[in-house]
Amino acid sequence: MRTETPVAVRLADYTPYPFSIDEVRLEFRLNPAATQVRATLKVTPAGNGPMRLDGEALTLKSIRLAAEGAALAPLAEADYSVDEHGLTLTAPPSGPFTLETTVEISPEKNTALSGLYMSGGRFCTQCEAIGFRRITFYPDRPDVMSSFRVRIEAEKAANPYLLSNGTPGEAGDLPDGWHFAEWDDPHKKPAYLFALCAGEYDVLRDTFTTASGAHVDLGIYVDKGEAGRAAWAMDSLKRSMRWDEEAYGREYDLGVFNIVAVRDFNFGAMENKGLNIFNSAYVLADEATATDADFEAIESIVAHEYFHNWTGNRITCRDWFQLCLKEGLTVFRDQNFSADMRSRPVQRIKDVIRLRARQFAEDAGPLAHSVRPDNYAAIDNLYTATVYEKGSELIGMLRRQIGSQDFRKGMDLYFNRHDGQAVTIEDFYACFEAATGQDFSQFRRWYAQAGTPEITVEENWDEANTTLTVKLSQFTRPTNGQPVKKPVPVPLLSALLDGKGGHVAATDRAAEPFLYVLDTETAEMVFHLPAGSGRPLVSLNRDFSAPVRLTRALNRDERLALVRAETDPFNTWDGLQTLIKEEILTLADGSQKAPDLALVGAIGQAVRGAMNDPAFAALLTRLPDVGELFLEREPADPVALAAARRKLQAAIAAELSPEITETLAEPSPAPYNPGAEQASIRALRSAFILLLGGRGDAAETLHDLYRNAPNMTEQLSALRALTLSTGPGREEALADFEAQWKQNPLVMDKWFSVQAALGTADDVRRLIAHPDFDLRNPNRVRSVVAAFAMQNLAAFHAPDGSGYAAVEETILAADKANPALGARLITAFEQWRLLEPKAGAQAQACLKRLIAAGLSPNAMDIAHRALEG
Numbered sequence: 001m002r003t004e005t006p007v008a009v010r011l012a013d014y015t016p017y018p019f020s021i022d023e024v025r026l027e028f029r030l031n032p033a034a035t036q037v038r039a040t041l042k043v044t045p046a047g048n049g050p051m052r053l054d055g056e057a058l059t060l061k062s063i064r065l066a067a068e069g070a071a072l073a074p075l076a077e078a079d080y081s082v083d084e085h086g087l088t089l090t091a092p093p094s095g096p097f098t099l100e101t102t103v104e105i106s107p108e109k110n111t112a113l114s115g116l117y118m119s120g121g122r123f124c125t126q127c128e129a130i131g132f133r134r135i136t137f138y139p140d141r142p143d144v145m146s147s148f149r150v151r152i153e154a155e156k157a158a159n160p161y162l163l164s165n166g167t168p169g170e171a172g173d174l175p176d177g178w179h180f181a182e183w184d185d186p187h188k189k190p191a192y193l194f195a196l197c198a199g200e201y202d203v204l205r206d207t208f209t210t211a212s213g214a215h216v217d218l219g220i221y222v223d224k225g226e227a228g229r230a231a232w233a234m235d236s237l238k239r240s241m242r243w244d245e246e247a248y249g250r251e252y253d254l255g256v257f258n259i260v261a262v263r264d265f266n267f268g269a270m271e272n273k274g275l276n277i278f279n280s281a282y283v284l285a286d287e288a289t290a291t292d293a294d295f296e297a298i299e300s301i302v303a304h305e306y307f308h309n310w311t312g313n314r315i316t317c318r319d320w321f322q323l324c325l326k327e328g329l330t331v332f333r334d335q336n337f338s339a340d341m342r343s344r345p346v347q348r349i350k351d352v353i354r355l356r357a358r359q360f361a362e363d364a365g366p367l368a369h370s371v372r373p374d375n376y377a378a379i380d381n382l383y384t385a386t387v388y389e390k391g392s393e394l395i396g397m398l399r400r401q402i403g404s405q406d407f408r409k410g411m412d413l414y415f416n417r418h419d420g421q422a423v424t425i426e427d428f429y430a431c432f433e434a435a436t437g438q439d440f441s442q443f444r445r446w447y448a449q450a451g452t453p454e455i456t457v458e459e460n461w462d463e464a465n466t467t468l469t470v471k472l473s474q475f476t477r478p479t480n481g482q483p484v485k486k487p488v489p490v491p492l493l494s495a496l497l498d499g500k501g502g503h504v505a506a507t508d509r510a511a512e513p514f515l516y517v518l519d520t521e522t523a524e525m526v527f528h529l530p531a532g533s534g535r536p537l538v539s540l541n542r543d544f545s546a547p548v549r550l551t552r553a554l555n556r557d558e559r560l561a562l563v564r565a566e567t568d569p570f571n572t573w574d575g576l577q578t579l580i581k582e583e584i585l586t587l588a589d590g591s592q593k594a595p596d597l598a599l600v601g602a603i604g605q606a607v608r609g610a611m612n613d614p615a616f617a618a619l620l621t622r623l624p625d626v627g628e629l630f631l632e633r634e635p636a637d638p639v640a641l642a643a644a645r646r647k648l649q650a651a652i653a654a655e656l657s658p659e660i661t662e663t664l665a666e667p668s669p670a671p672y673n674p675g676a677e678q679a680s681i682r683a684l685r686s687a688f689i690l691l692l693g694g695r696g697d698a699a700e701t702l703h704d705l706y707r708n709a710p711n712m713t714e715q716l717s718a719l720r721a722l723t724l725s726t727g728p729g730r731e732e733a734l735a736d737f738e739a740q741w742k743q744n745p746l747v748m749d750k751w752f753s754v755q756a757a758l759g760t761a762d763d764v765r766r767l768i769a770h771p772d773f774d775l776r777n778p779n780r781v782r783s784v785v786a787a788f789a790m791q792n793l794a795a796f797h798a799p800d801g802s803g804y805a806a807v808e809e810t811i812l813a814a815d816k817a818n819p820a821l822g823a824r825l826i827t828a829f830e831q832w833r834l835l836e837p838k839a840g841a842q843a844q845a846c847l848k849r850l851i852a853a854g855l856s857p858n859a860m861d862i863a864h865r866a867l868e869g
C-alpha cells in the first residue's frame with residue numbers, strides 16, 4: 001500500500017485537451033476474472049505533441065493505429081509507453097487517426113467499486129469521477145465529450161440482460177452459449193457518464209410520454225423477486241420527468257431510460273446517461289421493509305439523478321473544480337421537487353437540518369473548503385456536503401435575489417447557450433448577467449470562500465421617535481489556507497411582527513416581508529414607525545434565506561415572544577431550536593440541574609398548536625443532535641451533551657404525555673400509502689414513540705407498539721425507542737427483529753445501525769464480529785462504523801479512547817479494499833479539535849496510528865488534513 005499524500009491538482013493549471021475524440025467504439029467480452037475491452041477511438045489532433053491517455057490497473061494486450069485512410073497496424077514499441085497511470089503515444093499522427101487498444105481487467109478483483117466490478121454476481125460500473133480509466137485507456141476528463149457505441153458479449157445463461165447507455169441496437173446469439181447486444185448513445189458525453197450492467201435481473205417496466213409526445217420505455221432492474229418493491233421508484237421517476245418539463249421546460253431526450261439497482265455501491269446513485277445505477281437502498285421499498293424516510297429518500301434521489309440529465313449530462317463540467325455546477329444546481333432542483341411533492345416548509349426545515357449537521361460542521365473544521373475549491377488532492381474526496389448542500393443554498397440565494405421569473409430566464413439561456421458543452425461556474429453566471437443585467441461578481445465570492453458567515457444582530461428601539469434600528473454585521477472566521485475573508489451578499493428575508501400574528505408597516509415600507517441584502521461588513525436597517533406605535537419584533541432570515549449563523553443577544557423570554565409572534569414556519573421551528581440548544585448547553589455545563597419548565601411548556605404548546613400539520617409538529621419535538629451542539633461551545637463534551645439532551649427529551653415526553661397517549665391509541669393510517677399525507681401522520685407517531693423511549697418508564701407500551709407495528713416506519717421507531725432503554729425488553733426486541741429480517745440485507749442494515757447509533761463501543765465490537773458484517777459491502781460497513789462514529793458521538797468520542805479503538809481496525813481494513821469508503825469513514829474525525837482535551841488527545845493519537853498503519857492516498861488526504869488543518 002502506498003502511503004504518500006497525493007499531489008494536488010490546481011484549477012489555475014487547466015488546459016484544454018489537445019485532441020478531440022470524435023467517436024468511441026467499445027467492445028466488451030465479459031468474464032468476472034478476465035474481461036477484455038477493445039476501445040477504438042477516432043481522434044483529431046488540435047496541434048502537435050504526444051497524446052496522453054489515462055489508465056489504471058489495465059493489462060495492455062494490443063495497440064494498433066491507423067492514419068486517415070490507412071489500415072490498423074500494430075504500434076511500434078518505440079512509439080508508446082505505459083506507466084502506472086496511463087499510456088503515452090510519443091509521436092501521434094498530425095492529422096486524424098484511429099487508435100485501437102485491447103486491455104484485460106478483472107472485475108471480480110475490483111473491490112474499490114470504481115470501474116467495472118461485480119456486485120451480487122452481476123457486472124456493473126461506476127465511472128464518476130475517474131473510474132473509466134480502470135476500464136480502458138482514455139482521456140478521462142469531463143471536458144472530453146464523445147459519442148459512444150458499445151458492444152457487449154457475455155455468457156447468456158448467467159447474463160440474460162446486457163445494458164449500456166443510449167438506445168439498444170443489434171442483439172443476438174453467439175457460439176458456445178454466448179450472446180451480444182449493441183447500444184448506441186447519440187449524445188456526446190464525458191467518460192464519467194459511461195455505464196454497463198450485465199447479469200440476471202427482474203425488471204419492472206413502464207412507459208412515459210413526453211410533453212411533445214415522444215414515447216419513452218422505462219425499466220428498473222433489480223434482484224430476482226424484487227420487482228414489486230421498485231414501484232415507488234418508478235412512480236417517483238415518472239413524477240420527476242413531468243416536473244422537469246413543467247418547472248424547467250426540459251424533456252427527456254432518448255427512447256429508453258433504465259435504472260439498475262446494485263447492492264454494493266459507494267454512494268447513493270449515479271446519473272449515467274440513460275442508465276442510472278443506484279444503490280439498492282434507494283430503489284427498493286414497500287411498507288413492510290422501508291420507512292417513510294426511505295420512501296422520501298428514494299423519491300428525492302430518483303429525481304436528483306433524473307434531473308442530472310440536463311444539469312450534468314447535456315451540460316457538464318469543464319473540470320472537477322466545477323463539480324458544484326452540476327451538484328449544487330441538481331440538489332437545488334431535487335429539493336424543490338420534493339417541496340412540491342410534499343410540504344414546502346417541512347422540506348425546508350429538513351434541508352436546513354441536514355445542512356447544519358453536515359455542512360456547517362465541515363465548514364467549521366479542518367476539512368473546510370470552498371464550494372468551488374481551487375485545488376484538490378483526491379477528487380473522490382470532493383463529493384462533500386459543501387459542494388452539494390451549500391452549492392444548492394447558493395443557487396437558492398440567487399433565485400431569491402433575482403426572483404423566480406428572472407431565474408427561469410437565466411436557466412433557459414444556460415440550457416440554450418451551453419447544451420452539449422462542458423462549462424464553468426463563470427459560464428453559468430454569465431447567463432444570469434445576460435438575463436438580468438446584474439453583476440454577480442460579489443455574489444461569486446460565495447463560491448471561493450470557505451466558512452459559514454456569522455451575522456450579529458443588535459437592535460435599538462428609540463421610543464420617543466418610534467424608530468427601530470437593527471445593526472447587522474458579518475464576519476467569517478479564517479479557514480485553513482484562507483486567513484482573511486471578504487464580505488459576501490447575505491439576502492435576509494425579513495419582516496416586522498406585531499406579536500398578534502400580524503405584520504407591521506414602517507412609514508416607508510409596506511407590511512409584507514421584504515428582502516434585505518447585507519453586502520458590507522456592517523449596515524443598519526432603520527424602521528420609522530407611525531407615532532404612538534409599540535416596539536415591533538424583528539423576524540430575520542425567514543425560510544433560512546441565507547446559509548449563515550445568526551447571533552442575537554436575546555434572553556429566553558424575548559425569544560419565546562418572538563416564536564409566538566412568528567408568521568414564518570421555518571423561524572417558528574428555528575426559534576424553538578435555538579432555545580432548545582441553549583437549554584441543552586446549560587444543562588450540560590451543570591449550572592442548572594433540571595430542564596426549564598417554561599421552555600418545556602412552550603414546546604408542548606407549540607406542538608399542540610401544530611397537531612393539524614403532524615409532520616411540522618413532529619419537527620417541533622426534535623432535539624438538535626450532539627454534533628450540532630459541538631459548534632456552539634468549545635470545548636465540547638459529548639458525554640455531558642448527550643446526557644443533557646436526554647434529560648430535556650424526558651421532560652418534553654412528560655409534558656406531551658396526554659397527546660402521546662391519545663395519538664398512539666389511534667390506529668396507524670390504513671391501507672398504507674407512502675405519499676405525503678399519511679407519511680406526515682406517521683412522522684408524528686414516530687416522533688412520539690421516540691419520546692416515549694426517552695422516558696424510561698414505558699417499556700410495556702413500547703413492546704406493544706413494536707409487536708403490533710403495521711409498517712417498518714413504526715416498527716423501527718419502536719425498536720429505536722427500546723434500544724435506547726437498557727431493560728431486558730431491548731435484547732428481546734433486537735433478537736426478534738433479527739429473526740424476522742435476517743434474509744433482507746437492507747432491513748438488516750437498519751438493525752445494525754440502530755445498535756451502532758445508540759449502543760456502546762462493546763456493542764459495536766459485537767456487530768463487527770457478527771457473521772453478517774461484510775467489509776466488502778459499503779452499506780453494511782456504513783451501517784455500523786458511520787452510524788457509530790457520526791451519530792453516536794458520546795460513545796465514539798469516549799474520553800478513554802474506547803470508541804476509536806472499536807472501529808480503528810475496521811476502518812483500516814475497509815480502506816485497503818475500498819479507498820473511497822475508507823476516506824469517507826475517516827471524516828468522522830473532522831471535529832476532533834473541538835473536543836474536551838482527553839477525548840481530543842485520543843482522537844489525535846488515533847489519527848496518527850491510522851496514518852502510520854498505512855492508508856490509501858484518498859484516506860491519507862483526509863487524515864492529514866484532519867490532523868494538520
Ligand code: 0A1
Nearest residue numbers: 128129266267269270271383
Ligand atoms: N454524481 C452522483 C454521485 C456520485 C459521485 C461519485 C461516485 O463515485 C465516486 C458515485 C456517485 C450524484 O450526485 O448522485
Ligand code: ZN
Nearest residue numbers: 304308327330
Ligand atoms: Zn448529483
